[in-house]
Amino acid sequence: xxxxxxxxxxxxxxxxxxxxxxxxxxxxxxxxxxxxxxxxxxxxxxxxxxxxxxxxxxxxxxxxxxxxxxxxxxxxxxxxxxxxxxxxxxxxxxxxxxxxxxxxxxxxxxxxxxxxxxxxxxxxxxxxxxxxxxxxxxxxxxxxxxxxxxxxxxxxxxxxxxxxxxxxxxxxxxxxxxxxxxxxxxxxxxxxxxxxxxxxxxxxxxxxxxxxxxxxxxxxxxxxxxxxxxxxxxxxxxxxxxxxxxxxxxxxxxxxxxxxxxxxxxxxxxxxxxxxxxxxxxxxxxxxxxxxxxxx
Ligand SMILES: NC(=O)c1ccc[n+]([C@@H]2O[C@H](COP(=O)([O-])OP(=O)(O)OC[C@H]3O[C@@H](n4cnc5c(N)ncnc54)[C@H](OP(=O)(O)O)[C@@H]3O)[C@@H](O)[C@H]2O)c1
Numbered sequence: 043x044x045x046x047x048x049x050x051x052x053x054x055x056x057x058x059x060x061x062x063x064x065x066x067x068x069x070x071x072x073x074x075x076x077x078x079x080x081x082x083x084x085x086x087x088x089x090x091x092x093x094x095x096x097x098x099x100x101x102x103x104x105x106x107x108x109x110x111x112x113x114x115x116x117x118x119x120x121x122x123x124x125x126x127x128x129x130x131x132x133x134x135x136x137x138x139x140x141x142x143x144x145x146x147x148x149x150x151x152x153x154x155x156x157x158x159x160x161x162x163x164x165x166x167x168x169x170x171x172x173x174x175x176x177x178x179x180x181x182x183x184x185x186x187x188x189x190x191x192x193x194x195x196x197x198x199x200x201x202x203x204x205x206x207x208x209x210x211x212x213x214x215x216x217x218x219x220x221x222x223x224x225x226x227x228x229x230x231x232x233x234x235x236x237x238x239x240x241x242x243x244x245x246x247x248x249x250x251x252x253x254x255x256x257x258x259x260x261x262x263x264x265x266x267x268x269x270x271x272x273x274x275x276x277x278x279x280x281x282x283x284x285x286x287x288x289x290x291x292x293x294x295x296x297x298x299x300x301x302x303x304x305x306x307x308x309x310x311x312x313x314x315x316x317x318x319x320x321x322x323x324x325x326x327x328x329x330x331x332x333x334x335x336x337x338x
Contacts, residue, residue: 044140075113108161111156185238187252235264252273
């Protein structure tokens with residue numbers, strides 16, 4: 043099958059198309075013929091090597107955490123899904139491929155096109171998980187840092203559907219977008235505490251940091267403590283006693299390993315495979331296996 047792969051960590055230029063083995067579904071897994079794959083900020087962080095300290099990835103690897111497609115094969119013990127079902131879900135083996143494997147899927151709503159369906163799993167799971175953690179309820183005021191992106195677009199609408207009032211930050215060009223989604227919009231950056239206090243004189247009940255761009259200190263000031271503040275992107279959270287939330291699927295060490303492939307004898311890690319062996323373990327050294335190229 044065709045897949046997008048990376049054989050070392052670096053910028054987008056480390057991504058290449060390659061012909062790789064079609065994986066066979068194991069117990070509890072399905073194989074899906076992908077119609078659309080979602081792209082997430084995490085994909086770039088993993089590809090760059092930025093996540094190696096907390097979430098090592100064995101290379102060569104196929105990126106991509108989410109997809110929409112048609113079930114193509116069933117593993118042992120899968121009973122409630124049929125070949126031919128239209129689904130969306132999380133990939134176990136990388137979604138930038140024609141036939142990824144998955145253990146977590148949901149039926150694709152019939153009115154949704156493939157592209158929109160593929161963009162749902164990560165953003166909706168993350169948004170709902172954090173709103174639940176924060177206990178957001180009707181009548182409350184929630185501050186969302188960086189809400190114009192993939193997760194924020196969903197989180198803002200789900201919070202509004204709960205009856206909460208959302209004050210959301212974004213760059214100047216996304217203010218109208220936030221307003222159209224139902225938020226009271228303001229820009230991020232210097233003076234944020236004063237702007238939010240003017241918009242919410244009675245204070246904010248909860249803070250959802252989606253950006254990880256240094257807004258936690260302001261959040262502590264606005265909340266008067268660490269309670270009901272959650273970030274999904276700021277690794278400085280724990281030092282401040284603030285909750286960092288992540289999907290358990292994202293810390294599973296095998297989640298991004300390409301199944302049953304081997305390094306070729308040739309110099310390119312991306313040549314076609316004809317035999318199946320386990321890929322090498324990921325490097326645990328402080329310096330990821332970079333290509334010597336850009337690392338954004
Ligand atoms: N822990 C988890 O479970 C989990 C799950 C999913 C995603 N994530 C992480 O969460 C983050 C957001 O994901 P995403 O897919 O929504 O990303 P995204 O689509 O790239 O959105 C990023 C958002 O950050 C805003 N932003 C940029 N600079 C900012 C600043 N200085 N202050 C405040 N906001 C700023 C952007 O606003 P403008 O474009 O308007 O400037 C945009 O709204 C990423 O870091 C991702 O890796 C974590």
